[in-house]
Structure formats: C-alpha cells, structure tokens
Amino acid sequence: MALNNTGHPWMALSAPGAIEDMLAEIGASSVKDLFAQIPEDHFRKAPLDLPPQLASEMALKQDLLGKLKKNHTCEDNLNFLGAGVWQHHVPAVVDEIVGRTEFATNVWGSYQSDHGRNQAWFEFSSQLGALLKLDVVQLPVYSWGCAIGHAIRMAQRLTGRSRVLVPQYCDPERLSVIHTYCQPSEMENHIEVVEVKADPATGQIDMGDLRDKLGPNVAAVYFENPAYLGTIETNPADISAAARACGAETIVGVDPLSLGVMMAPGDYGADIVTGPVQPLGVHMNCGGGVGGFIASRDEERYVREYNGFLVSIAQTQREGEFGFGLAAAHQNSYGSREHGKDWTGNSTYLWAIAGAVYMGLLGPEGFRELGQLILSRARYAQALLDDIPGVRVLWRDTTFKEFVVNFDDTGKTVAEINDALRARRIFGGKDISHELEQGQCALYCVTEMHSAADLRHLAATLTEVCK
Amino acid sequence: MTTPREIQTARWNEPVIHQLGREGARGQRFPAPEAELPRVTLPESIMRTDRPDLPELTEFEVQRHFLHLSQMTLGMMGVSLFGTCTMKYNSKTAEYATLRPELAEIHPYQHPDTLQGVLEILHDFDLILRSLSGMDQFVFQAGGGADAAYTMTAVARAYWADRGELETRTEMVTSIQAHPCNPATAAAAGFKVVNLPLEENGYPSLDALKAAVSERTALVMINNPDDMGIYNPEIKEWVRVAKEAGALIFYDHANFNGVMGKLSARELGFDACMFMLHKTFGAPKAGGGPAVGAYGCTDQLAPYMPAPLVVKTGDRYALDDDRPKSCGKIREFWGNVPQVVKAYAWARGMGAEGIDLASDISVVANNYMDHRLAQIDGVVRSNPDITAPRMEMTRWSLAPVFEETGVGTFDFANRMADYGIDPWWMSHEPWLVPEPFTPEAGELWSKADIDLWIDVVAQIVREARETPDLVKSAPHNQPVAQLKGDVFEDPEKWAMTWRAYLRKFA
Numbered sequence: 001m002a003l004n005n006t007g008h009p010w011m012a013l014s015a016p017g018a019i020e021d022m023l024a025e026i027g028a029s030s031v032k033d034l035f036a037q038i039p040e041d042h043f044r045k046a047p048l049d050l051p052p053q054l055a056s057e058m059a060l061k062q063d064l065l066g067k068l069k070k071n072h073t074c075e076d077n078l079n080f081l082g083a084g085v086w087q088h089h090v091p092a093v094v095d096e097i098v099g100r101t102e103f104a105t106n107v108w109g110s111y112q113s114d115h116g117r118n119q120a121w122f123e124f125s126s127q128l129g130a131l132l133k134l135d136v137v138q139l140p141v142y143s144w145g146c147a148i149g150h151a152i153r154m155a156q157r158l159t160g161r162s163r164v165l166v167p168q169y170c171d172p173e174r175l176s177v178i179h180t181y182c183q184p185s186e187m188e189n190h191i192e193v194v195e196v197k198a199d200p201a202t203g204q205i206d207m208g209d210l211r212d213k214l215g216p217n218v219a220a221v222y223f224e225n226p227a228y229l230g231t232i233e234t235n236p237a238d239i240s241a242a243a244r245a246c247g248a249e250t251i252v253g254v255d256p257l258s259l260g261v262m263m264a265p266g267d268y269g270a271d272i273v274t275g276p277v278q279p280l281g282v283h284m285n286c287g288g289g290v291g292g293f294i295a296s297r298d299e300e301r302y303v304r305e306y307n308g309f310l311v312s313i314a315q316t317q318r319e320g321e322f323g324f325g326l327a328a329a330h331q332n333s334y335g336s337r338e339h340g341k342d343w344t345g346n347s348t349y350l351w352a353i354a355g356a357v358y359m360g361l362l363g364p365e366g367f368r369e370l371g372q373l374i375l376s377r378a379r380y381a382q383a384l385l386d387d388i389p390g391v392r393v394l395w396r397d398t399t400f401k402e403f404v405v406n407f408d409d410t411g412k413t414v415a416e417i418n419d420a421l422r423a424r425r426i427f428g429g430k431d432i433s434h435e436l437e438q439g440q441c442a443l444y445c446v447t448e449m450h451s452a453a454d455l456r457h458l459a460a461t462l463t464e465v466c467k
Numbered sequence: 468m469t470t471p472r473e474i475q476t477a478r479w480n481e482p483v484i485h486q487l488g489r490e491g492a493r494g495q496r497f498p499a500p501e502a503e504l505p506r507v508t509l510p511e512s513i514m515r516t517d518r519p520d521l522p523e524l525t526e527f528e529v530q531r532h533f534l535h536l537s538q539m540t541l542g543m544m545g546v547s548l549f550g551t552c553t554m555k556y557n558s559k560t561a562e563y564a565t566l567r568p569e570l571a572e573i574h575p576y577q578h579p580d581t582l583q584g585v586l587e588i589l590h591d592f593d594l595i596l597r598s599l600s601g602m603d604q605f606v607f608q609a610g611g612g613a614d615a616a617y618t619m620t621a622v623a624r625a626y627w628a629d630r631g632e633l634e635t636r637t638e639m640v641t642s643i644q645a646h647p648c649n650p651a652t653a654a655a656a657g658f659k660v661v662n663l664p665l666e667e668n669g670y671p672s673l674d675a676l677k678a679a680v681s682e683r684t685a686l687v688m689i690n691n692p693d694d695m696g697i698y699n700p701e702i703k704e705w706v707r708v709a710k711e712a713g714a715l716i717f718y719d720h721a722n723f724n725g726v727m728g729k730l731s732a733r734e735l736g737f738d739a740c741m742f743m744l745h746k747t748f749g750a751p752k753a754g755g756g757p758a759v760g761a762y763g764c765t766d767q768l769a770p771y772m773p774a775p776l777v778v779k780t781g782d783r784y785a786l787d788d789d790r791p792k793s794c795g796k797i798r799e800f801w802g803n804v805p806q807v808v809k810a811y812a813w814a815r816g817m818g819a820e821g822i823d824l825a826s827d828i829s830v831v832a833n834n835y836m837d838h839r840l841a842q843i844d845g846v847v848r849s850n851p852d853i854t855a856p857r858m859e860m861t862r863w864s865l866a867p868v869f870e871e872t873g874v875g876t877f878d879f880a881n882r883m884a885d886y887g888i889d890p891w892w893m894s895h896e897p898w899l900v901p902e903p904f905t906p907e908a909g910e911l912w913s914k915a916d917i918d919l920w921i922d923v924v925a926q927i928v929r930e931a932r933e934t935p936d937l938v939k940s941a942p943h944n945q946p947v948a949q950l951k952g953d954v955f956e957d958p959e960k961w962a963m964t965w966r967a968y969l970r971k972f973a
Contacts, residue, residue: 008821010556010749012913013828022835022914031827034834034856035729037698044731049598051591053818057560060816064561064808068569070584072577075568081576084799091495093526095566097533102542104562104751106554108892109541113884115946116481116539117754122963123484129964130485130520136963139755142610143798153655176796184624186633187657225513234510263515285565286585287575287800288757288807298967300958309755312961313483313968317940318948321480325950327961333613333651335896338660343651345613346745348803349755357533360484361494363523369497376504383505422578430576452501 008055074284078454079427082402082445083228084144084173084276085284088257089448094281094357098350111325112316117353118324121311124352127359128280128293131259131367132273133266135298139309140277140291140348140355145174147274147292148222148253149181150342154272154294154305155220155249156191157341163192165213165221165248167205170195171228172435191219203231203395203404205239214246220272224253225262229443230378230402231395232262240269256280256293258400260367261375272296277351281358291348303328307342309349370448374401377455378446384459385444390466394438401447405429408439410466418442420465426458471922474545474887475944477538484532485965488524495526520966539946542754545887546916548836550860550905551646551694552892553724553743554912557751561812565805575800579785585804586784589777592811599822600720600740601733602763607744607802608773612721613648615741615760616688618773618797619717620656622739622764623686625771625794626715636685640714642671644695646721647895649688658685665899669697669850676708684714692722694895694905695849696833696857706736715739715768723747724909725830725859728823732763739764749813750806757803759810773797825910829859832908832917837861839921840906845871845928849900860907862900869902874931874938876902881949882930882941886923 008014013022019031028034054060074087081087098104103117111118125137141147152164166178175193182191197209205223214221221243225233233239240250252270254262257279265273277291278284296302303310312327333340362370378401386393390410393403407414418428429442446455500506508514524532547554565571573582593605609615620639627633639653640661650660661679663671670693680687687709692698699705709716718732718740724747732740744750745758752758764772774793775786786801817825834856840846845868848861869875880890894903908917930938940949954960962968 008817008824010558010816011821011825011828011910012916013832013910014821014824018914019828019831022831026831026834026838028834028856031831034830037692037700037855037858038726038729039700042700042703042735043729044601044734046598046601046731046734048728048819048822050595050819050822051815053821054815055818055821060558060812061560061564063815064564064588064812065567065569067584067587068564068567068808070587071569071573072581073568073572074574074577075572077581079574081574083576085574085576087572087574089497091526093494093530093533096530097537099562099566100534100537101557102537102540102544104557104753105542105544106552106557106746106752107541107543107547107549107889108552108754110880110884110890111950112881112942112945112947113476113541113890114754116536117542119481119483119539120533120536122965125963126483126485126965127521129966134964135967135970138963142614142756143800145796145799146610173796173799177798180621180795180797183657184628184633186628187624189657232509232513234513236513259515259519261509261515263513264517264519283566283571284574285571286573286582286804288802288804290799291757298958298963298970303958303961303963310961310963312954312963313965314954315951316948317951321947322483323947323950325952325955327955327963329955333647336651337647337896338650338654338662340647340651342655343613343617343648345648346611346743346752346756346758348610348757350753350757353533356484357529360522360524360529360532361526362521363488363492363494364518364521365491365493365523366495366497367519367521372507373497373500375507375509376500379507380504418578422581427574427577427581448497451498452503 077425077427078458080429080444081427083430083443084171085287085290086279086445087284087447087449088279090281090283091361093361094354097357098354103350103353111323115323118311120353120356122313122324124356125311127356131256132295133264134273134295136303137293137295138306139311139352140293141308142347143290144274144276144292145177147294148174149178150307151251151272151274151294152191152220153181153342155251157305158249158301159219161217161219163194163218165194165196165218167223167227168195168198169203169227169229202398203229204233207238211242214242218246218248220249220251222251226255226258226400229404230399232398232400237268258371261371277355280355282351282354291351304331305341307332308344308347373448377450380452381446381455384455388459388463388466402443402445404441405444406439406441412466414440414442417465421461424461426461468925469922471886471919471926473885473944476541476946478946479535479539481535483965484522487532488522488528490523492523492525494524494529541884541889543889545889546912546920547889548906548908548920549889550892550907553746553907553909555749555909556911557749558812561809565808570805570808583784586777588808588811590779590784592807593777595814596742596761596763599727600763601731602740603766604769605761605763606772606776607759607761607807608797609760609762610798610803611756611758612743612760613652614797615762616648617652618762619739620653620658621794621797622768622771623715624656625792626768627685629792635683638683639686639688640679640684641688644693645688645690646719649719669695669853670699673701673704676705680708680712680714682712684712687714687716688719690719690721692725692858694862696861698858703735725826727826729826739768744806744810748810750809757806759803759806828910833857833859833861836906836908836917836921843925843928860905862903862905864900865902865904868928868931872931872935874935876904878938879927882927882938883923884942885944888920888923
C-alpha cells in the first residue's frame with residue numbers, strides 16, 4: 001500500500017493522517033485489511049513501471065506543452081485537408097460555453113437538477129431539426145460513420161431486409177465503420193453492403209445502376225449530399241422516390257453547414273438523415289472532435305428504433321413551466337440490455353452543446369452567408385487550380401466545399417507535391433490516388449477560413465511545385 | 468450527525484432559444500466575399516429557397532442564454548458520490564493544454580512529421596496503460612466504455628473468422644450484473660448472449676459458468692469488482708474455464724478505481740481489457756462524452772485490433788494502418804484525442820505512487836461511508852450476509868424506508884438536489900436490489916464532503932418519516948419543479964424539437 005506523507009492537489013484524503021483517521025473510525029487496523037476480498041495471489045507481482053510523477057502544475061504543464069509544441073498546426077500552415085474533419089471557424093462564445101465546468105463535468109444529474117444542460121441538448125436538436133426540416137433529432141452518436149451504421153440497422157429492423165446500397169465514392173473511413181456495423185457475412189443479422197456506381201461524367205449516383213440494384217430485398221439506399229468528393233446530388237428527390245417505390249428507406253448524409261444554401265433533406269424525401277456535428281462549432285482536435293447526428297420524421301415507427309437519447313420537452317408540476325426528459329428511454333441498452341436497440345453509452349453530448357451555441361449564433365442569415373461564402377471560395381479555388389498547367393479539377397463547378405484535383409499531367413505524384421507544399425507551409429489535400437482509380441488525385445477542402453489571397457497563394461505555390 | 472441546510476439554485480425561467488431574439492439580429496457575421504469571387508447559384512432542384520427557422524440573437528444574447536443554462540446545471544458543483552462513474556477532479560491544466568492550437572487545430576491526415584507531439588503523447592500513454600494492465604497494445608478509437616466493449620466484440624469476430632470458427636463460436640457469456648453495454652454490444656455484433664445469475668455470495672457460480680461455456684463460446688465479458696462492490700475471488704478459475712473451452716475472456720475495467728496499481732488483468736490471465744479514460748483517468752465525462760474506452764489486448768489479439776495504431780521507430784512516431792487482419796474501424800480516425808491527452812496528464816500528475824494511493828483512498832472512503840450509512844435506520848447494504856469490506860463502491864437499498872413510508876429511491880434522488888447533492892446513482896438494469904442506490908467516493912472528496920452527503924441521506928430519511936410529501940414532491944429549490952412524466956412514452960405528446968412542439972401544442 002502507498003506511503004502517505006504529502007498531500008496531492010487532486011486528492012483531499014491524501015493529506016497526512018486523513019486515511020488513518022478514517023481507519024480509526026471504521027475500526028480497521030490497516031488499509032490492507034479493507035482489501036480482504038481479494039485473494040493474496042491475485043495482487044500484481046510486476047511493479048508499476050510509470051514515468052515519474054509530475055504533481056506540480058508547473059511541471060505537468062511544461063511536459064504537456066513541450067510535447068504538443070512539436071505539432072505543426074493548421075493555424076500556422078495553410079490547410080486544405082478535410083474528408084471527415086474540416087477546418088471551420090469556431091466562435092469564441094462556443095469555446096466559453098463548452099468549457100463551463102458545470103457542463104464539462106463527470107456527473108449525469110437529473111431532469112431537474114441539470115435542467116440547463118438538458119435544455120441546451122433540446123436546443124441542439126431543435127435548431128438542427130429546423131435546418132433539416134425534420135421533427136426528431138437524437139443526441140449525437142460517436143461519429144458520422146457510426147450514425148450511418150445505426151441508421152442502416154434501423155432500416156434493417158424497419159423493413160426486415162438485409163441489403164443496403166451505398167455510393168461507389170464513399171469515404172473509406174466511414175465505409176469501414178459501416179462494414180463493422182453491418183457485421184461479417186457469417187453472422188445471422190449480417191447486412192450486405194452493395195455499391196452503386198457513380199456516373200463518371202458527374203460523380204453523382206448513376207440512376208440506371210441504382211434502379212438495377214434496387215429490389216424487394218433492399219432495406220435502404222444511402223447517399224450523401226454533398227458527397228465524400230464534394231459533389232452535389234442535384235436530383236435527390238429522384239433517388240428517394242426510387243427507393244420508396246421499392247419499399248426501401250432513404251438514408252441521407254448531409255453537411256449541416258451546407259443547409260443555408262442547399263435544400264433541406266426533409267424536403268426531398270429523406271427518411272433518416274445523418275451527418276457530422278464537428279462542423280457545428282467543434283475544433284478539429286486531430287479527429288477527436290467528431291460526432292454524428294441521426295434525425296427523422298416524427299413517426300412512431302422511426303422513434304421506436306433509435307438507439308440513444310431523445311430529449312423531449314415536457315411540463316413540470318409548476319403551472320406554465322417546462323422541463324426536459326428522455327423520451328422512449330426504455331428501448332435503449334441501459335433499459336433493455338441485449339434486447340435494446342443496438343447500444344448506447346457515453347457519446348459526444350458536449351458537442352451537442354457546442355452545436356446549440358453555434359447554430360444560435362449563426363441564425364438563418366449566418367447559415368446563408370456561410371454557405372454562400374464557402375461555395376464562392378471553393379469555386380474560385382477550382383478556377384485557379386484548373387488554370388495551372390498539368391492540373392485538372394474533376395467535376396468542376398458542381399461541388400460544395402471539397403473537390404478532386406488531378407495531377408497526372410504534372411508527372412508528379414500527390415505525395416511528392418504534398419511534400420513540396422509542406423516545405424512551403426501548406427498542407428495539400430488528402431491523397432486519394434489509391435482510392436479513386438482516377439490517377440494521381442487529391443481531395444481539397446476550401447472553407448470560409450480561406451481568403452481569396454490564401455487561395456491565390458495556394459495556386460502560385462502549386463504552379464511552382466508542379467513545374 | 469449534523470442537520471444539513473438547503474440550497475437555492477439559479478432559476479432564470481430561461482425561454483427556449485427559439486422564443487428569444489428578433490428578426491434581423493445577428494450573433495455571427497462572416498467576411499463579405501472578395502470582389503474577385505464568383506457568385507454561385509445552385510441548381511433549383513437542390514437550392515434552399517426557405518429561410519431556416521432558426522432564432523436570431525446577438526452575440527451577447529446567445530452568450531447570456533447559455534450562461535443561464537450552465538448556471539441552471541448542478542453539474543457536480545456541490546458533492547457528487549455518483550457510483551459507477553468515479554467522480555474526479557478534471558484538471559484545468561490539462562483542459563487548457565488541449566484547447567491550444569497545437570492540439571485543437573491539427574488534422575489527423577497531416578503528415579506524421581507534423582504530428583510528432585500528439586503521437587508521442589499517445590505512444591507514452593499506451594505504455595502507461597500497458598504497465599497498469601500487462602497488455603501488449605492499446606488503441607483509443609472507441610468513443611466510450613460501451614464502444615470499447617463493442618471493439619472487443621469486433622476483435623473477437625475477426626479472431627474467430629481468421630480461424631474459420633465464427634460460424635460456430637456464436638455465444639457471449641456474461642453476468643446479469645455486468646454493465647448493460649457488454650450484452651448489448653455483443654448482441655449488436657451478432658452474438659447470442661448468455662447471462663449468468665448471481666448466487667448468494669454475490670457473483671455467478673463457477674458451476675454455472677462451466678455449464679454455460681462450451682465450444683460455442685466466442686467470448687466471456689466480465690467486470691470485477693462489480694457495482695455491488697463485491698470482488699469475485701474465483702476470477703482466475705473463470706479465466707481457466709473460459710480458456711479450456713477455447714474462448715476469449717475480456718476484463719471490463721469500469722470499476723478500476725479501487726484496484727488500480729493493485730491488479731494486472733494480464734497476470735490474472737485475461738486476453739483483453741478496457742479502461743474508461745473519462746472516469747478512472749480524470750478526463751471529464753461532459754454529461755455523456757466525448758469519452759474514450761481505451762482497449763488493450765495481448766499480442767495474440769493485437770493483429771485484429773482496429774487501425775491505425777501508433778508506433779515508434781527510432782525516435783520517430785508514426786501510424787500503422789497496414790494491418791490486414793484488423794477488424795476494421797469502430798469509428799473514424801484515432802479516437803477522442805483531447806481526452807487521451809487529459810488522461811495522460813492525469814496519469815503523469817498522479818504517478819505510480821499517486822495511483823496506488825488513490826485506490827487506497829477509494830476503498831477506505833467507501834468503507835467509511837458504509838460504516839456511517841449502516842448507522843442510519845432504514846437503509847441496508849446489498850448482500851447483508853457478506854461482511855467482508857467492499858471495494859470502491861457499495862450497492863445499498865432503501866427498501867425498509869420505502870416499505871415504511873412509501874418514499875423511494877427516485878424521490879430521494881430528487882430531494883438530495885435541494886441540499887446541493889447531485890442525485891445519486893441507483894442501479895443499472897435489472898434492479899437486483901429493491902430501491903437501490905450506489906455511492907462511490909473515489910479519491911476526490913474530503914471527509915467533510917462525505918459526511919455532508921451522509922447527513923443529507925439521514926435527513927431525508929427523517930423527512931420521509933415526518934413529512935413524506937415534502938420528499939415526494941421534490942425538488943423544491945432547483946431550476947424547475949418535478950417533471951410530469953406523461954409525454955415521454957406518448958407519440959401524441961413527445962416533442963424532440965421545437966418544431967414538433969409547435970406542431971403538437973401551439
């Protein structure tokens with residue numbers, strides 16, 4: 001047992017004598033006596049081999065910053081990486097609110113004692129519901145890929161069918177998660193994942209191939225708008241109509257920041273809508289800021305299939321007062337263990353609060369302004385890059401914030417180009433040459449963070465390194 | 468025993484954000500597009516023509532609104548002895564470090580040369596967890612404890628598929644007392660769940676385990692000690708029985724706080740384990756994540772783990788994504804990296820001696836609570852025949868008070884908040900003990916905090932006898948009064964968004 005001679009700032013009972021006082025009150029002669037349940041031969045034999053204790057805040061801070069400062073940031077470099085984590089502006093008020101210790105706490109609380117947090121959660125769902133034009137929004141799950149996985153499993157339970165159609169151009173990270181959720185083929189409830197071809201001329205879903213693959217055994221059609229490679233499905237209502245005609249659910253993935261300028265998925269026949277929450281006021285955090293939402297119409301057949309927390313407004317015992325609690329809670333795994341809908345647990349609920357603050361700050365005009373700015377800057381970048389000898393933008397002028405750039409005619413690989421850009425303090429787009437079978441290609445992401453001057457700097461630097 | 472005083476929390480009567488503001492108010496502006504930018508009009512078939520029905524507020528109005536909401540959140544700002552979740556101090560030093568651009572503004576697809584600092588922290592923390600568990604490799608991709616349990620089921624699928632036995636190894640065996648995430652994730656992964664009942668000594672019998680485990684068993688998932696505070700002394704035999712049947716056995720280390728530095732999952736024979744960084748390792752749980760279930764396993768299982776893994780070659784750190792036997796991704800990217808950094812900071816701040824001391828304190832403090840709670844007439848310890856000291860938490864029952872007064876554990880939870888005490892944890896499903904509650908002190912709280920908590924329980928027991936309606940109508944001093952529960956299962960009345968509320972009630 002540990003030697004207790006110096007108080008530790010994180011442990012009140014580490015003060016000298018505190019443990020001994022308690023032992024005396026209990027009537028135990030030693031700490032060891034209290035571990036009597038554990039057989040002697042269960043205690044570990046190998047001594048702990050940990051780096052030295054840094055009990056002083058100064059020493060700990062020095063260690064953390066000494067390490068972290070070895071990173072090169074997207075603040076100090078011009079970044080064009082996206083693909084699941086995107087660099088957007090995070091308003092200062094969002095950081096203040098999510099940093100509040102009442103929210104960033106360990107505790108779960110109750111409907112009344114933690115009313116404020118529950119209201120913030122409801123306001124996340126309410127504002128996102130307004131953007132999506134859907135009445136039910138669940139608190140976010142672990143990631144967008146996980147949200148799609150749950151949505152597909154919802155569709156399997158709703159339809160009793162075990163095949164899902166996904167676009168050929170699917171983010172490999174998300175697709176890998178989808179495969180995990182759909183289970184290996186040996187399992188009884190395995191869901192077969194079938195890819196629908198893209199139209200090579202547009203990057204959009206090939207409607208002919210979609211119709212060929214739709215049938216009475218398809219549980220759901222999944223597509224994204226904008227899609228992984230930035231392309232916009234310009235006739236999404238045709239896709240959902242085709243799915244509905246076969247009795248399949250339509251699952252859509254959307255970028256919430258597109259919804260000030262792009263049609264709400266609730267308006268083009270989506271049944272279940274998923275998407276990332278990181279764009280809504282969460283820093284990139286090296287990928288540790290992701291979360292995924294799931295939404296649908298307010299029909300009981302959908303509500304009864306959600307896996308997680310649905311926050312409903314409710315009246316209290318005080319006249320005219322409202323509070324918030326969990327609807328349909330018994331169907332989750334806390335209530336029903338292995339009979340619950342998939343499973344739930346700690347998720348990414350702090351990011352629901354971030355999203356509530358973010359959407360509250362932007363309002364309808366902010367979303368419109370932001371969407372227009374992203375569109376304009378991304379299209380400007382496409383024009384600049386397409387002008388560089390040897391550089392070609394695929395599906396130009398049909399995308400939202402991401403787009404594919406081909407470098408075949410430069411005679412250089414994306415890896416070589418990105419190395420050269422990095423030496424010039426630019427993080428080039430994600431190398432997707434091995435994914436696409438379209439030659440040497442990179443996926444560039446342009447957001448509101450990139451000024452016209454930044455984009456000209458990118459173009460000038462690319463011109464130089466592609467020579 | 469002293470008589471605790473009631474508190475009064477903030478009550479701002481704060482409207483829903485949709486009810487605030489006015490048309491044209493702005494909380495955030497973006498730069499005007501530069502003159503040289505093209506004006507872009509999307510095709511009509513995809514263009515948004517309506518204005519999203521979002522509130523319109525100024526920046527200060529948004530800030531004030533959410534500050535009001537934070538002030539109407541008790542959030543452990545009194546005393547919380549919330550069992551199974553291990554309330555800890557969440558270091559602001561660590562929090563602020565993760566808000567710096569060196570972590571907040573980095574992208575996981577950056578070249579590893581530009582991410583050496585964060586990779587070093589992940590690598591070093593992996594080594595810390597290896598030492599604490601004896602395992603050979605950790606991964607942080609899982610977004611919580613339940614997701615780490617799911618990781619285990621996915622690793623088990625890949626392991627059995629690789630051996631051509633996935634079609635016959637179809638069952639997962641666990642205890643009825645195990646956290647619901649174990650059976651739930653196994654079922655979602657496609658396994659059939661076998662639950663073992665508890666015997667009089669508080670844990671499932673070896674005979675029941677032997678009867679349940681067979682050549683059909685893919686995996687055994689078990690926690691120890693459990694939420695009753697009972698340690699299964701036969702756990703080494705459990706491992707032997709599982710392995711004789713060829714099954715994998717997983718240690719759910721949710722209740723690690725009382726045994727950290729004392730037990731090694733590997734030395735006990737387990738194939739894999741998980742730690743909750745948002746509980747045991749001092750990262751904030753934030754009301755439900757972002758969290759991390761750190762999953763660790765032996766070299767035998769490591770090829771099947773989700774990728775990428777952090778590797779060190781010479782003095783350089785890199786990501787290993789070339790793992791052909793990997794089970795595939797559990798979640799995009801590497802996990803909730805800021806939480807891993809906070810957990811690393813906690814482990815460094817504590818050191819081996821601090822971690823050992825913290826588990827001592829957890830167990831001493833819990834036994835002190837047990838000692839004082841036992842003096843309150845009307846509350847009883849679960850499994851009263853087991854007299855051995857419990858571990859870091861104990862399941863108690865309010866059944867005698869409930870039978871005498873009709874005041875139950877939900878009523879107590881609501882009333883506690885009136886004294887600044889976060890409502891207690893009752894029990895996971897199924898409730899094996901009537902009117903349960905489960906306190907856990909951990910190493911954070913002072914003797915005065917623990918005494919206050921127990922004094923509040925004693926006070927509410929008195930109130931239950933003398934003024935039961937006062938307790939049953941609680942809370943009285945909170946931001947809102949007790950909720951009416953009629954809407955939550957009624958499709959005509961539930962409203963998960965403001966637009967649904969307006970449609971149903973406006």
